[in-house]
Amino acid sequence: MPWIQAHLTTSKAQAPLIELLFESLGALATTLEDAKDEPLLEPKPGELPLWQLTRITGLFEGNINSDELRQRINQTLNSDVTLTLELEVLEDKAWERAWLDDFHAMPFGSRLWICPQGKRPDQEDAVIVELDPGLAFGTGTHPTTALCLQWLDRTPLEQLELIDFGCGSGILAVAALKLGAKKVFATDHDLQAIQATAANAEKNGVLERLQLCDSGHLPDHPVDLVMANILAGTLIELKALLTGLTRPGGRIILSGILSEQAERVSEVYAESFMMSPPQQQEEWILLEGYKK
Numbered sequence: 064m065p066w067i068q069a070h071l072t073t074s075k076a077q078a079p080l081i082e083l084l085f086e087s088l089g090a091l092a093t094t095l096e097d098a099k100d101e102p103l104l105e106p107k108p109g110e111l112p113l114w115q116l117t118r119i120t121g122l123f124e125g126n127i128n129s130d131e132l133r134q135r136i137n138q139t140l141n142s143d144v145t146l147t148l149e150l151e152v153l154e155d156k157a158w159e160r161a162w163l164d165d166f167h168a169m170p171f172g173s174r175l176w177i178c179p180q181g182k183r184p185d186q187e188d189a190v191i192v193e194l195d196p197g198l199a200f201g202t203g204t205h206p207t208t209a210l211c212l213q214w215l216d217r218t219p220l221e222q223l224e225l226i227d228f229g230c231g232s233g234i235l236a237v238a239a240l241k242l243g244a245k246k247v248f249a250t251d252h253d254l255q256a257i258q259a260t261a262a263n264a265e266k267n268g269v270l271e272r273l274q275l276c277d278s279g280h281l282p283d284h285p286v287d288l289v290m291a292n293i294l295a296g297t298l299i300e301l302k303a304l305l306t307g308l309t310r311p312g313g314r315i316i317l318s319g320i321l322s323e324q325a326e327r328v329s330e331v332y333a334e335s336f337m338m339s340p341p342q343q344q345e346e347w348i349l350l351e352g353y354k355k
């Protein structure tokens with residue numbers, strides 16, 4: 064069955080009303096996006112800030128009457144939105160997985176490759192992570208993940224115990240294990256991430272050396288390396304916890320930090336870590352520190 068996507072660009076004030084209207088007209092899902100180039104950084108938990116101009120998309124079953132949809136929207140908003148409402152027909156497809164069509168084998172550093180299932184790079188000594196992120200974050204295409212993967216590729220990991228804090232798809236945990244880490248503890252507050260990490264570890268034959276932890280069951284001893292690709296605000300909030308999880312002389316790798324936030328995060332962690340110069344990819348920064 065085809066689907067219909069309705070797009071409408073509106074003001075910040077009207078966006079919640081239109082979202083509700085789409086839902087009341089039977090939208091199966093609604094999405095809010097930036098209609099101009101106005102980044103919103105670091106919303107606090109529970110906060111849903113909106114852009115001055117917000118583009119709302121509603122996904123409707125294909126049999127919805129599009130004339131009636133336009134009419135109901137016009138009536139509710141008391142204005143003629145016919146000119147700005149765009150209706151788009153989507154052919155039937157598993158939309159949440161459609162991005163996989165564009166997922167290719169990608170190299171990180173000198174040996175490490177992230178590959179969709181069944182695709183292999185033409186490199187004899189390649190260390191391959193076969194990945195299906197499911198609905199969790201982490202394919203390697205985002206600079207914050209890429210910075211961590213490149214760091215793992217150039218670091219000797221044998222004999223090391225790691226924590227992947229905020230594991231998402233498990234991409235970093237599995238890469239570390241394939242590159243020789245002794246053991247990885249992976250944690251995330253999102254259940255889909257824990258499931259995706261377990262599935263990816265199994266697919267790559269490293270499940271035995273992986274321990275999945277919910278937030279209440281982190282390792283009871285500090286480890287050699289803690290890696291966290293989360294946002295800057297969360298990294299600052301988690302400073303005491305992440306510091307306690309790193310053994311003296313061990314290392315911390317922090318990613319998910321915009322360049323203008325790096326100094327603040329570095330300052331906070333410098334209380335307990337000797338911080339190295341930041342590494343940058345596009346506008347994103349990776350910070351590395353040795354525990355004092």
Ligand SMILES: C[S@@+](CC[C@H](N)C(=O)[O-])C[C@H]1O[C@@H](n2cnc3c(N)ncnc32)[C@H](O)[C@@H]1O
Binds near residue numbers: 199201228256278297
């Ligand atoms: C940017 S993604 C990183 C995923 C993956 N590690 C990577 O590098 O691509 C951040 C992940 O951290 C998780 N996360 C955010 N805050 C968290 C918290 N306070 N405790 C545990 N997990 C958290 C999110 O659910 C998400 O999966």
